[in-house]
Amino acid sequence: MQRRQLLAASVAGAAVLSGCAGPEVARYASETPVLDLRTYFNGTLDAYGVFADRSGEIVKRFIVVMRCQWNGDDGVLDEDFTYSDGTKQKRVWRMKHLGDGRFIGTADDVVGSAQGEQRGNAFRWGYTLRQPVGDKVYEVQFDDWMYLMDDRVMLNKAVMSKFGVRLGEVTLSFVKRQP
Template sequence: MSIEDFKHTVPAFLPEEFFVGRLEGWAVFESLVGGLQKRASISAHGTLDVDTGAVLFVETYELDDGHSDTLHWTIRKLGPGSYSGLENRLEGEAQGEQAGCAFHWRYTRDTPQADGSATKLNYDDWFYAIDERACMVRGSAGRAGLPFATAHVTYRKI
């Protein structure tokens, strides 16, 4: 699948608009064979830094195994359909591309685990706008280029 496959779809998913304001969300994480691994509730909020044009986006996952994970994103639009992102646990930068209703976001992150350890995971997330207030995400997480889990996430602006 290519981001170009979505260039004529609407509504457009623009991170600099969708991630500004308050959001809530829910997630399920499955193994590749379909077994439920975890569930999560998500609370998030974002602001637009008018001086830099960057979106400062904070999202907290409250997982059903009792731990939480808070991400502090700085998302910058580099040009038409091109984005980069920083977060304090990233290896390098996140890279994003947008066309039509889709946003493709890839990054590697040292992800906290319930036992207090952290695991370096590669993420490959596809966001799809449903309307101006909701999106769905299908993501995968893996190591060394091999995916081992799938995430299904819904966000709603509140």
């Protein structure tokens, strides 16, 4: 009986993991315009976003002002969030370009480090974020995709999950300010 339960759990686990499979960033290698994160995220950007829960209902809107600067392969993305309920949040990403389109990043509310890869017009970024909800803090995973549309606009879609269960989705548009 125990052996059957172990086999059933293994099959269920494999099914869950295969359900998480999605496109690889390499699939976008030939897409244009070609994204260079160090160029795009340099200067001041405005971002406009929504968070939808797992049913698709928009539960929060937000605006972000980003001040970004790179020194060679090291970058700082300083983000100030203002949410529709009036709350504010700050996140400062410290990023490093590792070569060959690969990036690593840290922030105070990120567990460990974020790993990212850029190809063509796309950037995929995976990380675990400490997310406050009421008086508790949860660690949730983000599968974060960005797509450069032109020299000023980038679209972002991120799926938030915990233990492989989809909790919601963030949709965001970045607009780079004119110098």
